[in-house]
Amino acid sequence: MDRRNFVKLVGTASxxxxxxxxxxxxxxIIPLLVSEEEIEPGxxxxxxxxxxxxxxxxxxxxRVMAAEREIEVDGERFRxxxxxxxxxxxxxADPVSGGRLCARGHAALQSLYNPDRLRGPMKRVGExxxxxxxxxxxxxxxxxxSESLARSAASDPGKILYLTRPQASSxxxxxxxxxxxxxxxxxxxxxxxxxxxxxxxxxxxxGWAGIPVYEIQDSTLVLSIGADFLGGWVSPVLYSRxxxxxxxxxxxxxxxxxxxxxxxxxxxxxxxxxxxxxPGQELALALGIGHVLVSEHASPSVAEAxxxxxxxxxxxxxxxxxxxxxxxxxxxxxxxxxxxxxxAPVVVAGASMVRENSADxxxxxxxxxxxxxxxxxxxxxxxxAASGTGLEDARPAAQGWxxxxxxxxxxxxxxxxxxxxAPSAGTALTEAGTVVSFSPFVDDTAAYAxxxxxxxxxxxxxxxxxxxxxxxxxxxxxxxxxSPLYDTRSTEDVLVAVAEAIGKPIEAMDPASVLGxxxxxxxSAATEQAAFVREQLRQGGWRGERRGSQGAxxxxxxxxxxxxxxxxxxxxxxxxxxxxxGAGANRPWLQEMPDPGSSAMWGTAVEVDPGTAAVLGVTNxxxxxxxxxxxxxxxxxxxxxxxxxxxxxxxxxQGHANYGRYASGRGANPMAVVGDSREAATGAIVHGPVExxxxxxxxxxxxxxxxxxxxxEAPHRV
Amino acid sequence: xxxxxEQRDPRSEQRVxxxxxxxxxxxxxxCEACVVACASENNVPTAGEEEAARGRAKHWxxxxxxxxxxxxxxxxxxxxxxxxxxxxxxxxxxCPVYATYQNAEGLNVQVYNRCIGTRYCAAxxxxxxxxxxxxxxxxxxxxxxxxxxxxxVRPGGVAEKCTFCAQRIxxxxxxxxxxxxxxxxxxxxxxCVSSCPAEAMVFGDMGDGDSKVSxxxxxxxxxxLLADLGTRPRVFYLEKAD
Numbered sequence: 001m002d003r004r005n006f007v008k009l010v011g012t013a014s015x016x017x018x019x020x021x022x023x024x025x026x027x028x029i030i031p032l033l034v035s036e037e038e039i040e041p042g043x044x045x046x047x048x049x050x051x052x053x054x055x056x057x058x059x060x061x062x063r064v065m066a067a068e069r070e071i072e073v074d075g076e077r078f079r080x081x082x083x084x085x086x087x088x089x090x091x092x093a094d095p096v097s098g099g100r101l102c103a104r105g106h107a108a109l110q111s112l113y114n115p116d117r118l119r120g121p122m123k124r125v126g127e128x129x130x131x132x133x134x135x136x137x138x139x140x141x142x143x144x145x146s147e148s149l150a151r152s153a154a155s156d157p158g159k160i161l162y163l164t165r166p167q168a169s170s171x172x173x174x175x176x177x178x179x180x181x182x183x184x185x186x187x188x189x190x191x192x193x194x195x196x197x198x199x200x201x202x203x204x205x206x207g208w209a210g211i212p213v214y215e216i217q218d219s220t221l222v223l224s225i226g227a228d229f230l231g232g233w234v235s236p237v238l239y240s241r242x243x244x245x246x247x248x249x250x251x252x253x254x255x256x257x258x259x260x261x262x263x264x265x266x267x268x269x270x271x272x273x274x275x276x277x278x279p280g281q282e283l284a285l286a287l288g289i290g291h292v293l294v295s296e297h298a299s300p301s302v303a304e305a306x307x308x309x310x311x312x313x314x315x316x317x318x319x320x321x322x323x324x325x326x327x328x329x330x331x332x333x334x335x336x337x338x339x340x341x342x343x344a345p346v347v348v349a350g351a352s353m354v355r356e357n358s359a360d361x362x363x364x365x366x367x368x369x370x371x372x373x374x375x376x377x378x379x380x381x382x383x384x385a386a387s388g389t390g391l392e393d394a395r396p397a398a399q400g401w402x403x404x405x406x407x408x409x410x411x412x413x414x415x416x417x418x419x420x421x422a423p424s425a426g427t428a429l430t431e432a433g434t435v436v437s438f439s440p441f442v443d444d445t446a447a448y449a450x451x452x453x454x455x456x457x458x459x460x461x462x463x464x465x466x467x468x469x470x471x472x473x474x475x476x477x478x479x480x481x482x483s484p485l486y487d488t489r490s491t492e493d494v495l496v497a498v499a500e501a502i503g504k505p506i507e508a509m510d511p512a513s514v515l516g517x518x519x520x521x522x523x524s525a526a527t528e529q530a531a532f533v534r535e536q537l538r539q540g541g542w543r544g545e546r547r548g549s550q551g552a553x554x555x556x557x558x559x560x561x562x563x564x565x566x567x568x569x570x571x572x573x574x575x576x577x578x579x580x581x582g583a584g585a586n587r588p589w590l591q592e593m594p595d596p597g598s599s600a601m602w603g604t605a606v607e608v609d610p611g612t613a614a615v616l617g618v619t620n621x622x623x624x625x626x627x628x629x630x631x632x633x634x635x636x637x638x639x640x641x642x643x644x645x646x647x648x649x650x651x652x653x654q655g656h657a658n659y660g661r662y663a664s665g666r667g668a669n670p671m672a673v674v675g676d677s678r679e680a681a682t683g684a685i686v687h688g689p690v691e692x693x694x695x696x697x698x699x700x701x702x703x704x705x706x707x708x709x710x711x712x713e714a715p716h717r718v
Numbered sequence: 719x720x721x722x723x724e725q726r727d728p729r730s731e732q733r734v735x736x737x738x739x740x741x742x743x744x745x746x747x748x749c750e751a752c753v754v755a756c757a758s759e760n761n762v763p764t765a766g767e768e769e770a771a772r773g774r775a776k777h778w779x780x781x782x783x784x785x786x787x788x789x790x791x792x793x794x795x796x797x798x799x800x801x802x803x804x805x806x807x808x809x810x811x812x813c814p815v816y817a818t819y820q821n822a823e824g825l826n827v828q829v830y831n832r833c834i835g836t837r838y839c840a841a842x843x844x845x846x847x848x849x850x851x852x853x854x855x856x857x858x859x860x861x862x863x864x865x866x867x868x869x870x871v872r873p874g875g876v877a878e879k880c881t882f883c884a885q886r887i888x889x890x891x892x893x894x895x896x897x898x899x900x901x902x903x904x905x906x907x908x909x910c911v912s913s914c915p916a917e918a919m920v921f922g923d924m925g926d927g928d929s930k931v932s933x934x935x936x937x938x939x940x941x942x943l944l945a946d947l948g949t950r951p952r953v954f955y956l957e958k959a960d
Contacts, residue, residue, distance in 0.1 A: 041868045041889040067863050084863045087758055089912055100915040103754040115858035230747040240915035244745035247959070254744070254959050269783075269794045270747050272960060276790050485860065577749060588764040588861075589754050592775055596748050596783065596796075601775060602767040609789065641785040642792045661858070704771045712784035712795065 042066070047481040048091055048540025050465060051105045052458030054580055055167055055193060056235035057467035058105055059094025059476050059540045062459065063087040069485075083482050085112060085459055091540050095474050096238045096467045103593055104580060105237070110587035111457055112485070116660030117440050118454040120487035128430045129419075131447035131658040138489065141451050145494075146501035148434040152409040153182045153502060159433070160184035161408040163401060165415040166194035168392035169465035170477075171492060173509035175414070176394055178495040181504040187414075191398030192421040192581050195234060195468065196682035197351045199395070201362030202384070206375060207553025210384030210392060211469050212366070214348045217242035217249065218379035221342035223258045223289075223335060225365040226282045226358075227350020228265040232575045234350065235469040243270070256342075258335055260285055260327070262689075263574060263607075263649050264642035265352065266596055275335070276644045277325050279353070279572050279689035280563045283361035284321035285332070286349075286368060287560075291316035292336035293371045299340060301373025309367055312557050324562075326644070344379035345372055351679075353574050353688065359681035360560040367557055376551040385473040387466040388544070389518050398683035402428060402676070409433035414455075414491060419444040420582050420656060420669060422685055423631070424676045438491045441586065447658040455491040460484045464514035464541070473544035475518060477511040479537055511537065518542060561680055569612065571626060571648045572688030573670035576604070579653025585663035586656075594706040595651065598638040601704050603667045605638035607649040608694070613639040616694055621703040626650075628690045630675025633668035636703035641710055648692060724925060725822055734822045735901065736925035737882055739911070740934035741798055742956040745918035748781050748796045752910035752919070756800075759883060759909035761869050763855030776849040778880040779910050798919075800910070801826060801847045801880035802943060802951030809839035809848060817877070824952055825882055835875040844944055848879045882921070883908035903929045924952070 044065050051058040067084035070077055088106055092099035111117075121141040126132030136144075152160050162179055164172065166189040175187050189196070195211050202208045211234060216222045229239040246255035259271035262279035277285045290313035294302055302310075322329045339345045349365035351358040366381070374380030386392070405411060405418075405428040413435065418425035420443070429435060429448035437449035446452050455461075464477035492508040499506045515533045527535075536542040575581050578590040585591065591602050598605050606624055608616070618624060618637045625634050626648065635650065643649065655669025677686040725734040756762060756779045765775040783796040807826050810818050817833040820826055840848035854874040857865070865871060868885040872878045883906075890905040903922050911919040922931035931954075934940065939956040942949075 041885055041892065065867060067867070069860055069863060082863070086864065086866055087909075099912070100751070100917070101755070101913050102749060102751045102915055106751065106754040106758050106913065109758060109864050110861065113861045113863050115861055230749060236749070237915045240747055240749060241917060243747060244742075244916035244918060247744045248742055264792070264794075266747055266749060269796065274790070274792075588766075589757050591767075592757075592764045592770060593750055593753050594777075594780065596750060596781065599783070601770050642789055642794070645789065702771065704767065706770075706775060706777065706780060707782065710785050712786075 044086070048478050048538070049088070049459060050463055050476045050478055050540070051088070051101070051108055053104045053108050053583070054232070055165070055195070055468040056096060056237060057167070057465050057476055058097035058101060058237050059091035060088050060097065060101060060105065061091045061540070062481070063089070064482065085109060085482055090237065093539050093543070094476065094541070095470050095472050095543055096235060098241050100237050100241060102237050103577060103590065104584050107584065107587040107589045108459065110589055111440070112459045114441070114586060114660060116586065117457070117486060118442065118452060118488070121454065122452040124450050128448045129426060129657070131442050133442065133452065136451070138487070141453055142494070142497055142501065144451060145436055145453070146498050148410050149182070149498060150502040152433070153184070153504070156409065157183040158185060159407060159409040161401070161404050161410070162187040162412045163190055163414065163416050163418060164396060165189065166395050167465055168395060170391075170463055170509040170511055170514050172394065172396070173391055173514075174492045174495060174506070177506040177509070178499055181499055181506050186394065187396045188401040188404070189396040189398045190401060190416045190418040190422060190425070191678065191683050191685040192416070193575070194398060194684060196398060196684040197354060197358035197362050197679055198234070198349070200359040200682050201349060201366050204363045204557055205366030205370065205552070205555055206381070206383065207555060208383045210386075213382040213384060213469055213471060214346055215379050215382055216255070216346060216348065217245035219246065219255055219344045219346040220253065220379070221256050221258070221338055221345040222246065222348060223260070223339060223345065223368070224267060224348040224350065225260045225286055226352060226361065227348045228261060228267045228352035229348060229350065230270055231266040231352065231577050232580055233352045235467070238469060238471070258338065261352065262572065262644060262647055263353070264597065264640065265574070266577060269596070275327050275331060277327055278644070279570050279647055280355045281325040282355065283357055283364055283560060283562060284325040285327055286361060286364035287313060287316045288318055288321035288325065288327070288332040289336050289339070290364060290368050290371060291318055291321070292333050293340060293368065296333070297336060297340035299373070302371050304373070305371055306555055308557055309370055309555060312364070312367065313371070339368070339372060346374050346380050347372070353572050354679050354684045354686050355563065356677060356680055356686055357561045357563050358679050358684065363557050364560065367555070370552065370555060385470050385544070387473050387475050388521055389466065389475055389514055391475070391514065392466045400683065405429065406431050411435045413437045413439065413445050413449065417443050417445045417582065419448060421671060422676055423669070423671050438494070440488065441660055443659045444657050453491070453494050454486075454488045456484045456488045461490055462511050464511040472546045474541060475514060476541035477515055477537055478540055479511060515542060568691040569646055569648055569694060570689035571628060571650070571670070571673055571692040573650055573652050573674050574687060576651035576653050579651065582652045582656070585653045585666070586660045588662050591662055597640060599705040599707040600638065601706060603636065603702070603704060604651045604654045605703050606635045607638050607640040607643050609643035609645045609647065610639055610641065611645050612648075612694070613637065616696060618696060620705070620708070623697040623699050623701045625695045625697040626673050626692050628673045628675065628692045630690065631672040633670065633672050634697045634699045634701065635668045636701050638703060647689070648694065732900070733925065735923035736824045737803070737887070737906075738824070738922065738924035738931050738935065738952040738954065739882070739908075740920045740931050740940065740954045740956060742918045742934065743797055744939075744956065744958045745916040746796070746798060747916050748783065749915060750781055751913045751915055752779050752798055753777055753781065755909040755913035756880070758864065759866055759869070760881070761865050761871050769852070774852055776878070778847070797943075797955060798910070799845055799847060799943070800953065802845055802949065802953045803882060805950035805952065806948055808842045808844060808949060812838040812842045814838070825884060827884070828877065828879055828881065830870055830872050830876045830878065833876045835877065837877060839877055844947055844949065848877055851876050851878065
């Protein structure tokens with residue numbers, strides 16, 4: 001290699017290379033005794049990008065600057081100049097982020113620059129699950145995958161399994177083409193973060209396809225049942241923006257929030273009233289409130305409700321649902337009265353913690369909006385904004401993937417980590433045929449793979465996707481603007497190459513083709529297609545017009561599956577603000593970000609109520625053993641002042657067997673105790689509750705808190 | 719509330735902005751997006767598990783939370799706490815080498831290469847928002863690529879704290895100068911402010927009565943943290959409405 005040529009700027013794909021770092025606004029040698037404010041800022045470019053951390057798909061902008069890194073080629077070390085992403089912010093033109101970003105969104109940078117990223121393709125050398133690999137060339141790796149795939153396609157394409165994220169994107173469209181060409185079944189979600197219960201409830205209660213959009217910013221009273229919309233549910237940035245507006249964005253009008261959840265989540269923090277519903281009894285609570293609305297608050301909208309809706313609520317025994325949910329009849333009456341009296345109420349139905357009957361519970365909660373006449377009304381609940389691309393039509397379902405996993409001849413794992421989120425998947429992965437992972441890391445699931453073909457980081461790729469929830473029809477679409485750091489390959493390109501090798505060629509769907517299709521479909525004669533595509537890519541995607549009000553379609557609630565109230569200590573897992581369903585754990589910024597409730601860093605605690613803690617004789621940091629019929633874990637206690645007596649909660653995030661230096665072997669995975677159960681209608685992974693026993697443990701561990709003080713002994717004098 | 723005498727640049731005769739921040743606690747959700755946004759913008763090093771356990775984690779901005787009452791009638795009071803950029807800053811007079819001082823725009827400036835690491839400033843700060851670098855920070859390759867070249871990486875032995883994103887103020891001024899215009903309200907957005915999903919934070923010139931921050935300060939819900947200490951902070955909190 002020519003050394004002089006090697007030291008070059010890795011150019012940006014659009015907008016020209018970042019050059020002139022020593023130009024006008026340049027890095028200068030900082031003279032002694034100069035304060036920070038006098039440092040000259042460097043040259044920067046901002047490129048539209050898309051956050052890939054959760055399905056919200058926030059439009060972002062990435063700050064790109066010149067940087068230098070050391071690389072090794074053939075044993076020699078070189079300094080290579082690169083165009084490096086330095087900072088992520090929200091894209092102000094994006095209808096979801098509106099220019100804002102959450103903690104996890106910022107920390108996406110530490111996925112890109114994570115020291116544990118794979119530098120190239122790997123082949124397993126140890127036992128499955130052990131996590132021992134050796135490098136392999138791309139050519140050889142693709143040959144091996146192609147050979148396995150050709151065999152499966154020829155013998156039984158039904159035994160090809162593709163596990164992926166439930167996102168509607170250019171990637172999912174490419175995957176669909178790939179599987180179709182093979183005659184294989186559609187891709188499957190592993191049932192985590194897919195909001196399947198929300199989608200199912202939306203279909204039953206409103207006749208809509210997709211996740212409803214709640215116009216909380218224009219409402220006067222929000223009742224949230226199970227939706228921690230300020231924490232991590234569906235689209236936290238969008239709903240935080242809307243929440244801010246609801247509180248202080250309107251002159252003379254401040255909206256109120258009542259939040260029902262079995263945990264004192266971020267949304268409960270901010271509520272005017274928290275209804276601490278017993279875990280798994282969200283359905284009972286929704287039925288109780290609906291019953292009061294129907295029987296005690298005659299209104300035109302109640303009168304207009306269908307017989308089925310009325311019958312669902314009329315037959316409810318208020319005493320029974322009150323006892324089951326732990327919410328008094330009085331509190332239900334007060335909530336129903338507040339809803340009936342509010343000028344613009346809305347009921348947000350969500351399953352931040354998925355239960356076995358979540359689809360039913362959410363259907364009942366959605367139906368409260370029907371009773372209140374809030375469907376399609378300003379400040380009420382709106383239908384999902386179809387993007388017009390059709391990308392969202394093929395959201396992968398979760399049902400039955402575990403059974404197919406054990407029998408599969410070849411399994412592709414793309415962007416999901418079932419061995420972490422569904423503990424029994426590890427056993428099935430041991431028995432499955434060839435396992436191919438596209439993970440950029442050796443994570444819990446990739447540790448079982450025969451081959452790891454690492455994808456580029458999301459920030460290194462051009463992509464188009466439809467956000468899970470958007471106020472207007474929208475497609476986020478960006479081109480790549482920095483070169484990949486390592487010898488990774490875009491999974492879309494790998495699928496195209498493999499399909500080609502086995503004689504079943506496909507074309508990848510790229511952002512330009514998604515936008516081109518959209519242009520064609522809109523029949524827009526005003527602009528030429530290429531110019532349209534260019535302009536949308538420059539802005540980070542296409543956004544349509546806000547649609548008008550739209551009422552419900554067919555309502556068919558169906559029958560509900562009530563969960564019997566269980567006694568004893570109940571344990572539940574939840575997706576945290578820092579780590580989501582677990583993927584954030586390998587980012588040091590998020591590990592050191594104090595947990596909002598417990599202030600814990602570098603670990604997650606078992607949250608126990610003060611009464612239970614006193615009986616056990618444990619205090620903050622005491623180690624406990626939590627045991628259920630499914631399994632056990634040991635972790636430090638946090639005596640949570642707001643935990644429901646008898647309810648034990650723990651955040652997802654830690655307890656990774658494999659996930660790099662910051663996450664591997666740290667803490668415990670609550671799913672080991674929750675076990676593997678599924679939401680009845682959708683196959684979504686259930687987060688509890690399960691009955692557990694707690695006992696003090698002799699094992700070593702600690703609770704590191706930024707603030708050990710839960711109570712303000714010297715109240716702030718503001 | 720602090721009264722600001724109008725200051726003018728002796729050379730240009732232009733009015734010197736008086737930077738201040740207002741945080742609306744009725745909008746703030748406690749999500750900590752600001753915490754990570756700040757670490758990303760300002761090269762705030764991660765302490766790691768062992769050092770964090772020794773109380774050495776650095777958060778230029780944090781969210782204090784205190785529970786009040788007992789279940790089920792329990793509430794949580796919380797607020798983001800960052801350097802309050804006090805007009806009468808307790809950290810300043812105790813520094814033996816003048817490494818920290820208040821500049822004409824009201825920022826409590828920290829000159830890293832003047833600091834000799836006595837930690838008196840941190841000891842004297844009632845808000846506990848000053849941090850000491852016990853070690854020179856290191857980033858596992860290639861995490862160093864995340865570093866913002868506009869912000870110094872502070873070496874071991876030096877105190878550090880929130881700067882109100884002085885580098886962003888500088889950039890906004892240069893951009894305005896290039897465009898031959900004066901700084902406009904909203905041109906400067908510290909990383910925490912631009913990140914805040916609930917749009918709870920407002921930053922601007924409190925010397926300009928028409929600025930958003932001035933209006934927020936005058937909203938009637940505004941107060942300062944530990945105001946009775948006489949520190950005259952430039953961070954104003956708009957209390958919750960209930």
